[in-house]
Amino acid sequence: xxxxxxxxxxxxxxxxxxxxxxxxxxxxxxxxxxxxxxxxxxxxxxxxxxxxxxxxxxxxxxxxxxxxxxxxxxxxxxxxxxxxxxxxxxxxxxxxxxxxxxxxxxxxxxxxxxxxxxxxxxxxxxxxxxxxxxxxxxxxxxxxxxxxxxxxxxxxxxxxxxxxxxxxxxxxxxxxxxxxxxxxxxxxxxxxxxxxxxxxxxxxxxxxxxxxxxxxxxxxxxxxxxxxxxxxxxxxxxxxxxxxxxxxxxxxxxxxxxxxxxxxxxxxxxxxxxxxxxxxxxxxxxxxxxxxxxxxxxxxxxxxxxxxxxxxxxxxxxxxx
Amino acid sequence: xxxxxxxxxxxxxxxxxxxxxxxxxxxxxxxxxxxxxxxxxxxxxxxxxxxxxxxxxxxxxxxxxxxxxxxxxxxxxxxxxxxxxxxxxxxxxxxxxxxxxxxxxxxxxxxxxxxxxxxxxxxxxxxxxxxxxxxxxxxxxxxxxxxxxxxxxxxxxxxxxxxxxxxxxxxxxxxxxxxxxxxxxxxxxxxxxxxxxxxxxxxxxxxxxxxxxxxxxxxxxxxxxxxxxxxxxxxxxxxxxxxxxxxxxxxxxxxxxxxxxxxxxxxxxxxxxxxxxxxxxxxxxxxxxxxxxxxxxxxxxxxxxxxxxxxxxxxxxxxxxxxxxxxxxxxxxxxxxxxxxxxxxxxxxxxxxxxxxx
Numbered sequence: 030x031x032x033x034x035x036x037x038x039x040x041x042x043x044x045x046x047x048x049x050x051x052x053x054x055x056x057x058x059x060x061x062x063x064x065x066x067x068x069x070x071x072x073x074x075x076x077x078x079x080x081x082x083x084x085x086x087x088x089x090x091x092x093x094x095x096x097x098x099x100x101x102x103x104x105x106x107x108x109x110x111x112x113x114x115x116x117x118x119x120x121x122x123x124x125x126x127x128x129x130x131x132x133x134x135x136x137x138x139x140x141x142x143x144x145x146x147x148x149x150x151x152x153x154x155x156x157x158x159x160x161x162x163x164x165x166x167x168x169x170x171x172x173x174x175x176x177x178x179x180x181x182x183x184x185x186x187x188x189x190x191x192x193x194x195x196x197x198x199x200x201x202x203x204x205x206x207x208x209x210x211x212x213x214x215x216x217x218x219x220x221x222x223x224x225x226x227x228x229x230x231x232x233x234x235x236x237x238x239x240x241x242x243x244x245x246x247x248x249x250x251x252x253x254x255x256x257x258x259x260x261x262x263x264x265x266x267x268x269x270x271x272x273x274x275x276x277x278x279x280x281x282x283x284x285x286x287x288x289x290x291x292x293x294x295x296x297x298x299x300x301x302x303x304x305x306x307x308x309x310x311x312x313x314x315x316x317x318x319x320x321x322x323x324x325x326x327x328x329x330x331x332x333x334x335x336x337x338x339x340x341x342x343x344x345x346x347x348x349x350x
Numbered sequence: 351x352x353x354x355x356x357x358x359x360x361x362x363x364x365x366x367x368x369x370x371x372x373x374x375x376x377x378x379x380x381x382x383x384x385x386x387x388x389x390x391x392x393x394x395x396x397x398x399x400x401x402x403x404x405x406x407x408x409x410x411x412x413x414x415x416x417x418x419x420x421x422x423x424x425x426x427x428x429x430x431x432x433x434x435x436x437x438x439x440x441x442x443x444x445x446x447x448x449x450x451x452x453x454x455x456x457x458x459x460x461x462x463x464x465x466x467x468x469x470x471x472x473x474x475x476x477x478x479x480x481x482x483x484x485x486x487x488x489x490x491x492x493x494x495x496x497x498x499x500x501x502x503x504x505x506x507x508x509x510x511x512x513x514x515x516x517x518x519x520x521x522x523x524x525x526x527x528x529x530x531x532x533x534x535x536x537x538x539x540x541x542x543x544x545x546x547x548x549x550x551x552x553x554x555x556x557x558x559x560x561x562x563x564x565x566x567x568x569x570x571x572x573x574x575x576x577x578x579x580x581x582x583x584x585x586x587x588x589x590x591x592x593x594x595x596x597x598x599x600x601x602x603x604x605x606x607x608x609x610x611x612x613x614x615x616x617x618x619x620x621x622x623x624x625x626x627x628x629x630x631x632x633x634x635x636x637x638x639x640x641x642x643x644x645x646x647x648x649x650x651x652x653x654x655x656x657x658x659x660x661x662x663x664x665x666x667x668x669x670x671x672x673x674x675x676x677x678x679x680x681x682x683x684x685x686x687x688x689x690x691x692x693x694x695x696x697x698x699x700x701x702x703x704x705x706x707x708x
Contacts, residue, residue, distance in 0.1 A: 240435035243402055248449035248496065249423030258451075262439040 105129070105318035112314055129323070132316040135306070138294050139320055142302030146280060147327045149214050149287075149298055153279035154272055156219040157226055161271055162264075164223075165230035166256050170242060180231075183224035195289050202290050213290035214283055214298070222278050226271045233267030234260065269338040273331075280328055299324040353378040353536045354399070354504060359408035361394055361560075368394050370560040371408065376538065376553075381530050384540045385547040385583070386557035393508055395557070396540045400429045400506050413503065423452075428497035429506040432513065434489045436481040436496075442468075443477040446495040467495040470532065487518045494529070507539040511546065523549060544584055548572070556580050578704035581631050587661065587673045589698070592630045599624040604699065604707070606630060610667045614644055616699055620707045623699075628707070631698035634661070634675035639682075642691020648672065649687045655679060662690075 075083070104112060106124040133139055167173075168180065198217055199208075207213045237260060245255040261268075284300035291297060299320070306317040354376040361369035368391045376382050384392040397403040399410060401422035409416050417425045428449075436445050444451075446467055450460045468474045471491040481489055490510060497505055510526075511519045527550055530537050541547055547554050548568045556563040556571065556579070563583075564576040575581035581589050594606040594614065604618040606628060614630060650662035662674045662682050674690050682688065699707040 238433065238435065240431050240433050241437060244429070244431055244435035244496075245448070245452075247400060247402070247422040247427070247429045248500070249421075249452045250448075254452065258448075259437055263437075 101318045102322065105315050105322060107315055109311075109313065109315055128315040128319040132306075132313075132320045132323075135313060135316055136302070136320070138297070138302060138305070141295060142297055142299045143324050143327065145296060145302075146283065146298035146300070146324060149211065149218070149283050150276050150279040150328075152211075152215050153219045153222065154276045156215070157222050157275045158268060158272055160219075160223055161226040161230055162261070162268060163256070164227050165234055165264075166260060168227060168231045169234035169237075170239070180228070183227055186221075186224045192285060195285065199289055207290075209291050209293045209296065211296060214286045214296070217286055217290075218279050218282055221282065222275050226275060229274070230264065230267050230271050233270075234264050237263050265338055269335050273335050276331055277328065353380070353413060354538070355411045356395075356399075357409040357411065359395070359398065359410065360406045361391070361398060361403065362406045368560050369398070369406075372560075372562055374555060374562065374565065376536060379534050379536055381527075381537045381539065381550060381552045382555060383547040383551035383553070384538065384555045384557055385542065385544055386563075387583070388542055390557040391560040392540045392542075392557045396429075396506055396508055396538060399425075399504075399538065400427055401425055402429075423449075423500075426503040427506055428500050428502035428504075429508065430490075430493045430497050430510045432509040434481070434493040434513075436489055436492055438481050441478050441480060442473060442484070442492050442495075445481065445492050446473075446477075446499055448496060449500045463499045464495075467498045470498065470529070471495050486514050487522055490514065490522060491525075494526075498533070503536065505535055505537040507537065509541055510539075512541070512543070519546075526550065545586065548584070554584075556583060558583075574706070575631075575698065576706050578629060578631075578700045581698055581700070581706075585633055585635075587634045587675060589631045589633050590670070590672050592632075592666065592670055592672075593668055594628055594630050596623045596626050596628055606699075611646060612644075614694075614697070616694060616697055618699060618707055620701075623701050623707055626702045628702065629700040629704070631700060632692050632696060634673040636692050636696040637674040637676070637690045638692065639676060639680055639688065639690055641689060643694045644697075645689050645691040646672075647687060648674065648690055650674075650682060650684050653682050653684045 100119065103119060103121055105128050106126070107121040108123065108125070108127070111118075111122060136142075168176065194217075202208050202213045241259050241263075242255055245259050246252075250258070283298045287296075287298050287301045291301075294302075303317055303320060303324075306313045306320065354374075356372050356374040359369055359372045360367070372395065384395060386392045394403060398405055401417070401420065405418045410418055412425055412427070422429070437448065440448070443464055446464045447460050450463060455463075464477070465474075468477055471494060473488065473491055473495060476484060476488060476492075481492060484492065490513075493510070507526075511522050514522060523546060526539075530550075539546075539550065551568055553565060554568055554571055555565050558579050564571060564580045566574075568584075571580055571584045575584060578591070582591070592608055592611065594608045597605045597607050597613070599605070599618070599621045601619055601621050602617065604616050604620070604623060606614045606616065608614055608630065646666075648662070648664045648666075650664045652663040654661040654663075657679070658677075660676045660678070660680055660682055662676070662684075664672050664674075666672050676682070701707050
């Protein structure tokens with residue numbers, strides 16, 4: 030019987046509050062407590078000092094990782110003279126965003142460099158995704174001769190850093206007449222990023238139940254139709270991870286390819302283009318830092334955009350595990 | 351003419367022979383259940399019929415045509431998988447419509463067929479949901495819906511109920527039987543659960559180690575098992591087996607020495623069993639309290655009271671487990687000796703090779 034029923038049965042004129050006051054107090058006590066502390070599983074409950082320690086740990090870790098960025102950002106705000114003052118002060122005494130304005134005039138091609146970086150990485154990402162998706166599907170689902178050998182070779186390729194192969198690649202590019210083109214900076218970059226992505230996406234696709242392929246096959250779908258309508262949508266989080274990793278990887282590795290295979294200013298990506306801030310006498314550090322930060326911006330935008338597709342648990346309800 | 355026939359069908363994976371020459375005829379509209387312990391090859395056999403596994407030797411014929419090398423869709427079959435295999439990113443509607451989309455049917459026709467399937471399966475209110483939002487029984491119905499819309503000649507079910515809980519399973523069992531009645535199509539159903547086999551099948555195919563042990567109607571298998579394997583597999587609790595030795599067989603009756611349990615005389619015309627080690631089988635539900643035509647003195651070590659039944663477990667002097675199942679709630683206590691008997695007509699006899707002796 031509920032509390033309200035009990036009240037209704039009391040004779041008229043009687044004070045229901047007096048009769049039930051103690052029980053109300055008893056009832057409401059645990060309720061208030063439950064409200065104060067949201068319902069959490071025992072395993073997720075921490076004391077305040079444990080929470081504090083967790084956040085302190087995170088703060089230390091974050092500071093360790095981010096301190097170069099913090100210092101870089103502070104440098105970009107300081108006037109150049111202050112950078113060489115002794116004692117050195119980390120906190121700018123006077124600060125301004127002048128460097129962010131002036132950098133465009135001291136290096137006129139800066140916008141082109143940023144575009145080149147973004148363009149090269151985007152094309153590399155498109156190429157890699159277009160090649161990796163069908164490759165990963167075939168490695169995940171088909172049995173063919175030399176499969177293990179091929180996968181092993183992909184892994185072996187990954188163990189070479191691009192730098193080791195620079196000289197042979199340079200000779201190749203020169204004899205093909207491809208030096209000083211976008212092609213020279215895009216294709217080797219894509220080639221180095223494909224093997225690891227195949228491994229990653231193959232593992233992801235192997236976790237998609239094989240019964241889905243079989244069900245589609247029984248229903249008359251071809252392998253390509255199954256890939257397009259069933260596997261691709263389900264592998265989307267994995268593909269997005271590959272795309273993000275490839276984009277970042279392409280952004281990071283383009284320096285070495287651009288430095289070796291390209292000498293034309295108009296094709297230079299940002300990491301090489303930043304050398305323009307190195308003058309004959311002095312380095313314009315504050316503008317260099319400002320340009321670096323502006324150069325990172327497109328990458329961050331792309332990642333934030335792609336992250337929305339990283340939906341976990343997309344396969345829920347496909348099969349009963 | 352039979353709808354489906356298997357002719358000396360064989361399947362090997364590398365060296366391992368999984369299916370060892372199976373001959374089977376399935377008539378139009380029949381509900382056939384493949385049953386057997388795990389690893390007996392029943393799922394492989396179904397997948398071969400479906401076209402998901404290659405045939406090593408022999409033929410599969412559907413409607414008089416050899417289909418060994420045809421893809422599933424050209425065989426006119428549809429399959430429901432144990433794990434449902436629903437497409438989680440599509441709505442229930444699109445899941446059911448998937449085979450029709452593959453066929454590129456016009457939208458009006460798709461609407462009509464999906465609507466009809468949803469009506470049969472009571473999924474009309476669920477069409478816009480995702481599989482993840484459905485209960486196990488509903489997911490199973492979606493999987494069946496996807497099979498229905500193609501209007502196949504033969505439905506294949508691979509343990510479709512084994513992922514459901516007990517209550518839902520018996521509910522879905524009845525739904526499937528009603529569906530079979532309504533559609534009238536041939537259904538082949540794989541299960542390891544002999545209760546599903548007994549309740550649903552027109553014809554049960556008992557498989558053991560890649561071979562057919564026996565084919566027959568549920569009651570045939572229950573009353574006249576061909577061999578020890580079928581006798582032990584069909585029926586729950588399991589049939590009791592007592593080892594004995596034939597003392598004499600004169601063409602009219604067989605006298606069997608059961609050791610310390612006594613001597614059992616059965617009316618059998620076979621004389622070949624004379625002197626053989628044989629197995630005597632008696633179902634737990636054929637035991638009665640007190641004296642029967644043959645009586646055993648038993649001391650149960652565990653007694654289960656189920657209300658409708660009481661089950662007594664014990665061990666015979668020869669070491670064989672022995673189970674008695676009695677109606678209602680008789681007073682049986684563990685550790686207390688009692689007499690139970692059975693009728694001679696209920697006894698099964700198997701020779702040294704495990705084959706039934708009549």
